[in-house]
Amino acid sequence: xxxxxxxxxxxxxxxxxxxxxxxxxxxxxxxxxxxxxxxxxxxxxxxxxxxxxxxxxxxxxxxxxxxxxxxxxxxxxxxxxxxxxxxxxxxxxxxxxxxxxxxxxxxxxxxxxxxxxxxxxxxxxxxxxxxxxxxxxxxxxxxxxxxxxxxxxxxxxxxxxxxxxxxxxxxxxxxxxxxxxxxxxxxxxxxxxxxxxxxxxxxxxxxxxxxxxxxxxxxxxxxxxxxxxxxxxxxxxxxxxxxxxxxxxxxxxxxxxxxxxxxxxxxxxxxxxxxxxxxxxxxxxxxxxxxxxxxxxxxxxxxxxxxxxxxxxxxxxxxxxxxxxxxxxxxx
Amino acid sequence: xxxxxxxxxxxxxxxxxxxxxxxxxxxxxxxxxxxxxxxxxxxxxxxxxxxxxxxxxxxxxxxxxxxxxxxxxxxxxxxxxxxxxxxxxxxxxxxxxxxxxxxxxxxxxxxxxxxxxxxxxxxxxxxx
Numbered sequence: 001x002x003x004x005x006x007x008x009x010x011x012x013x014x015x016x017x018x019x020x021x022x023x024x025x026x027x028x029x030x031x032x033x034x035x036x037x038x039x040x041x042x043x044x045x046x047x048x049x050x051x052x053x054x055x056x057x058x059x060x061x062x063x064x065x066x067x068x069x070x071x072x073x074x075x076x077x078x079x080x081x082x083x084x085x086x087x088x089x090x091x092x093x094x095x096x097x098x099x100x101x102x103x104x105x106x107x108x109x110x111x112x113x114x115x116x117x118x119x120x121x122x123x124x125x126x127x128x129x130x131x132x133x134x135x136x137x138x139x140x141x142x143x144x145x146x147x148x149x150x151x152x153x154x155x156x157x158x159x160x161x162x163x164x165x166x167x168x169x170x171x172x173x174x175x176x177x178x179x180x181x182x183x184x185x186x187x188x189x190x191x192x193x194x195x196x197x198x199x200x201x202x203x204x205x206x207x208x209x210x211x212x213x214x215x216x217x218x219x220x221x222x223x224x225x226x227x228x229x230x231x232x233x234x235x236x237x238x239x240x241x242x243x244x245x246x247x248x249x250x251x252x253x254x255x256x257x258x259x260x261x262x263x264x265x266x267x268x269x270x271x272x273x274x275x276x277x278x279x280x281x282x283x284x285x286x287x288x289x290x291x292x293x294x295x296x297x298x299x300x301x302x303x304x305x306x307x308x309x310x311x312x313x314x315x316x317x318x319x320x321x322x323x324x325x326x327x328x329x330x331x332x
Numbered sequence: 333x334x335x336x337x338x339x340x341x342x343x344x345x346x347x348x349x350x351x352x353x354x355x356x357x358x359x360x361x362x363x364x365x366x367x368x369x370x371x372x373x374x375x376x377x378x379x380x381x382x383x384x385x386x387x388x389x390x391x392x393x394x395x396x397x398x399x400x401x402x403x404x405x406x407x408x409x410x411x412x413x414x415x416x417x418x419x420x421x422x423x424x425x426x427x428x429x430x431x432x433x434x435x436x437x438x439x440x441x442x443x444x445x446x447x448x449x450x451x452x453x454x455x456x457x458x459x460x
Contacts, residue, residue: 058375061367097384107414111356114420118352124345128428132444135425139450146454192439261421262447266454268418272411273393273458275386279410280374283367286417290360 057280064094065284072112072292078305078312079253081260082289083109083232084168085312087161088319091332096281098154098332102230103276106268108289109232113261115293117254125254127196127247130209134219134240138233138263141223146270149228158327161229165320171235172313181207182246188212198251207248215245219259227267232260344431348424355420359413366409373406394456415455422451 067089075082083105090101120126149157185195185208194209218240222233234256241252271277326332386392390400391411400408425448432440 055379056376057379058371060379061371061375095382097382099384100381107417110417110421111360114352114356114417114424117424118349118356129440132425132428132440132447135447136443136450139447139454143450143454258424262425262451265418265421266451268414269451269455270458272414272418272455275388275392276384277391277411277414278381278387279366279370279391279407279414280379281381282414283363283370283410286363286414287360287367290356 060094061280061284064090064096064281065288067093068108068285068288069292069295072108072289072294073296073299074292074308074312074315075112075289076116076293076296077299078172078308080168080172080309080312081232081234082112082292083230083234083260084165085315085319086285086289087230088165088323090281090285091158092319092322092326098157099149099276100278100281102149102157102228103268103271103278104282104285105230106227106264106271107277107282108286109230109264110261110268111286111290112293113232113257113264115290116257116297117261119297120254120257123254124199125250126258127194127198127209127251127255128258129192129196130194130241130245130247131255131258133192133194133212134216134237135259135262137216137219138223138226138237138259139266141220141225142227142263142266143270145224145227146267146274148224149271150274152228154332155327155330157228158323158332160225160327162320162322162324162327164225164229164231165316165323168235169313169316169320171239172309172316179242179246181205181248182210183208186210186212196251198248205248207251208246210246211244215240218244223263223266226260226263227270232264234260344427348427351423351427352420355416355423359416359420361413362416363410363413366406366411366413369406370410392458418455422448422455425451 068086071082071085071089073082074085086105086108087098087101090096090104091098096104117126183206189195189209189212192212194212195207196209197204197206199205218236222236222240225231225236226233234253237256237259238249238252241247241255242249247255268277323332389396390405390408391397394415397408397411397415401412425444429441429444429448432444
């Protein structure tokens with residue numbers, strides 16, 4: 001794995017220094033443009049690692065499992081979800097066909113989402129009503145996205161993936177501020193009884209839910225993206241629930257996690273029938289990501305989340321420009 | 333909300349947590365067994381997933397997969413593990429449906445039924 005994207009990030013990388021400075025978002029965005037120009041220039045040079053002819057299915061399965069383990073670990077430790085770096089890793093580093101990579105990634109997302117949900121659901125954060133209502137939007141979106149994935153050319157998917165990765169990088173270093181809780185239900189919240197309570201150190205806190213239709217629309221888009229790109233779309237889901245519907249942040253993240261597994265299950269079923277799930281690639285990815293995520297959940301609290309988020313952002317940025325480059329030059 | 337109702341809700345959450353755990357562990361174990369068998373059989377062959385060519389019937393339909401498993405095909409065993417994994421969140425939704433039905437919550441029985449139908453459609457028919 002010589003031309004590894006991870007190896008291409010030296011310690012003095014500007015991405016790391018930008019995030020380390022924890023400057024205001026606007027200022028950081030300005031610097032991001034400079035990084036973007038650098039990365040685009042280097043993207044042309046960094047080519048896909050070509051494997052020796054002696055490479056066997058076993059060797060590649062082991063390497064893929066190792067890489068997936070790292071992605072799962074990083075995803076769990078940063079809380080940002082490793083799903084988004086699986087597909088670029090498989091296609092850019094290991095030369096896996098984009099469609100097979102997306103299929104394998106979808107399956108691994110179900111594994112990590114369900115594994116994490118097993119722990120979350122008992123803590124009482126997840127708002128099951130909100131989750132199931134929005135699931136209607138994500139599953140319809142996922143089925144449409146899975147159908148569209150057979151029509152949209154891989155190069156266009158790669159460009160879309162690059163844009164989503166860029167958005168992820170930008171979001172990952174925006175500070176999350178806790179907003180005030182609302183206590184007056186709106187008409188949709190009242191009709192669907194979406195308001196609930198969540199555990200805090202001061203006991204159970206009630207909260208109201210806003211703008212369910214707008215949240216629903218965003219979930220439809222999240223479902224399409226999830227199925228098209230093999231990602232959990234957790235960022236959009238959390239954005240919709242936290243910012244638009246005004247759910248408490250912890251409720252948004254756990255409910256998003258619940259929904260990610262269901263959304264991915266909808267499109268993974270279609271992918272299976274489309275012949276996009278290959279056993280020899282899906283099994284090392286799934287087991288690797290699951291193992292990494294389980295270890296990550298154990299290590300949580302011992303690792304430095306800030307530095308890991310910087311590393312994650314850097315990896316996502318490099319992958320974003322690689323995917324854009326490969327998509328635009330139609331070399332994917 | 334009355335006390336016994338809250339207790340049952342808590343129990344439902346415990347059950348869902350256990351269900352997810354069992355689903356993931358079972359799916360993971362089947363996938364691992366199939367994967368190891370797969371590598372023992374075809375491990376020394378060159379990797380073949382850099383070009384998209386679809387997959388044969390024993391790997392794409394539920395009936396084909398089950399038939400392959402009965403014939404002892406390692407790649408079908410991996411696919412069975414993956415189907416179990418896909419079934420795990422679907423089972424969770426089905427469980428939620430039961431919980432809403434017990435609470436006689438008609439609106440949510442309907443909404444959950446809709447989600448379940450969409451999910452089963454994707455897994456069983458796969459033509460969106």
